[in-house]
Amino acid sequence: MRIIVNGAWRETVALELSAALQELGYGEAVVATAVNGEFVAAAVRAGTRLAEGDRVEVLAPMQGG
Amino acid sequence: MLELYGTSLRSRLLLGTARFPSPAVLTAAVRAARAEVVTVALRRESGGERAGQGFWSIIRELGVRVLPNTAGCHSVREAVSTAHMAREVFATAWIKLEVVGEEDTLQPDVFGLTEAARILCADGFEVFPYTTEDLVVAERLLAAGCRVLMPWGAPIGSGRGLNNLFGLTALRAHFPAVPLIIDAGIGVPSHAARALELGFDAVLINTAIAQAGDPAQMAAAFAQAVEAGRAARLAGPIEPRDLAAPSTPVIGTAFRR
Numbered sequence: 001m002r003i004i005v006n007g008a009w010r011e012t013v014a015l016e017l018s019a020a021l022q023e024l025g026y027g028e029a030v031v032a033t034a035v036n037g038e039f040v041a042a043a044v045r046a047g048t049r050l051a052e053g054d055r056v057e058v059l060a061p062m063q064g065g
Numbered sequence: 066m067l068e069l070y071g072t073s074l075r076s077r078l079l080l081g082t083a084r085f086p087s088p089a090v091l092t093a094a095v096r097a098a099r100a101e102v103v104t105v106a107l108r109r110e111s112g113g114e115r116a117g118q119g120f121w122s123i124i125r126e127l128g129v130r131v132l133p134n135t136a137g138c139h140s141v142r143e144a145v146s147t148a149h150m151a152r153e154v155f156a157t158a159w160i161k162l163e164v165v166g167e168e169d170t171l172q173p174d175v176f177g178l179t180e181a182a183r184i185l186c187a188d189g190f191e192v193f194p195y196t197t198e199d200l201v202v203a204e205r206l207l208a209a210g211c212r213v214l215m216p217w218g219a220p221i222g223s224g225r226g227l228n229n230l231f232g233l234t235a236l237r238a239h240f241p242a243v244p245l246i247i248d249a250g251i252g253v254p255s256h257a258a259r260a261l262e263l264g265f266d267a268v269l270i271n272t273a274i275a276q277a278g279d280p281a282q283m284a285a286a287f288a289q290a291v292e293a294g295r296a297a298r299l300a301g302p303i304e305p306r307d308l309a310a311p312s313t314p315v316i317g318t319a320f321r322r
Contacts, residue, residue, distance in 0.1 A: 006109040007109070026110070029115050030121055032153050059110060059154070060116075060118065060121070061121035063105070064082060064106025065104055065106075065221065
């Protein structure tokens, strides 16, 4: 299945968000996630099904003003 | 003491963490500023590089409170989603709410701002809205549930200081009990001192320190200016006048008939 991760098309075999994050190399990284513009809390990533073409955002702390 | 959403702070200088030449310089500047609050953001993280993880460990080692922002958000929906993501990652209800309305000035979209503030306050966030000096917008933000306001001094990164002194003075006079933090546009320590002299409760500085020749030294200079401005405000500045008033007593002046 193909999904869009942080604006780029990626191929994944994962069916759920938590598995996709593992597959994409995020491991235990401190990140926050959104799918199709809506926040997905860490606690419900495992139950969040992904579909072809879903837009996934994976954000982490960064410098800011 | 400065009180923001029930948190008491000694320092009235909040520091942005962007645009520093290196993490070491950022760390030195935070210490020199004696800042207790720093602003942070969220950006896309690559699963390979994980650049954000290193930054986050630096901030945690500093032991300061973080104020996450929604910088770069252009819509209510983006800002609200970003706020939720920030609350989870940074484990704080504080959010510096920015909704960009215009690219040249990065002027806040005050319509989107008030709407996003209403949604987030109702959801338990403690919202620090980046706004203009507009009194009606300020009223709306307070009605939405905001208990702190962050009016701009001048456009972000412009270094122009307090662009609309009259408007900012009116804002201060109109909301005497609301913590007001001048955010954006401060260029040099005298601008910050002026803000505190006018009765603003604090300033948030980023570019003026991060892009200075010696950021740590500039951070120390800002810390002194903020303390001086606050002390002057408490001491009660004199009113300006148009004509001279002799400071030396006139009575007993020699050589007079």
